[in-house]
Amino acid sequence: MSLHAALGYSRHDPLAVTLVLRFPGTAREERWAFARDLLDEGMRATAGLSDVRIRCVDQEQxxxxxxxxxxxxxxxxxxxxxxxxxxxxxxxxxxxxxxxRPRLDAFLATLLP
Incomplete structure (x- = not known):
């Protein structure tokens, strides 16, 4: 099956990247978020242990x-x-x-009176 995949990044969540998968002929879309560092590490060596694993196949893939x-x-x-x-x-x-830190502070402010 062929999928459309798009990588995304937001400065509002700087530690994560997203990978959006769209399934042809349907409205189905799956969104995965994982560490930006994991993607970077996977460019050089096998990375990831559970839900997301990344590795080089060759110099181009x-x-x-x-x-x-x-x-x-x-x-x-x-x-x-x-x-x-x-x-x-x-x-x-x-x-x-x-x-x-700014996001963490804002989140904690919602939890603490």
């Missing part, structure tokens, strides 16, 4: 495997495209400069 109770999907992504995506993420929020 990256294998992304997703699994949960609903099923399993494996897809090949172009490493050049992923490299460009990670570069764009780095332009928005450089690696090491991700700050979740």
């Amino acid at each position: 990256l294998l992304v495997e997703l699994c949960n109770r609903s099923g399993y999907v494996a897809m090949i992504l172009d490493r050049g495209d992923v490299r460009g995506f990670l570069h764009d993420c780095d332009l928005l929020v450089p690696v090491g400069r991700e700050s979740i």
Whole structure:
């Protein structure tokens, strides 16, 4: 089965990337969120242990495997495209400069009187 996959990133959640899978001929869409670092690590070596696993197939291809109770999907992504995506993420929020403190403070304020 052929899927459409799109990577996404938001400076509002700087530690995560999203992978949206769209199933042709249907309105079905699956959204996965995982660590930006995991995607970056997977560009160099096998990364991930459970729901998301990423590894290089060769110099041009990256294998992304997703699994949960609903099923399993494996897809090949172009490493050049992923490299460009990670570069764009780095332009928005450089690696090491991700700050979740303002969001954490806002969340904690909703929990504490």
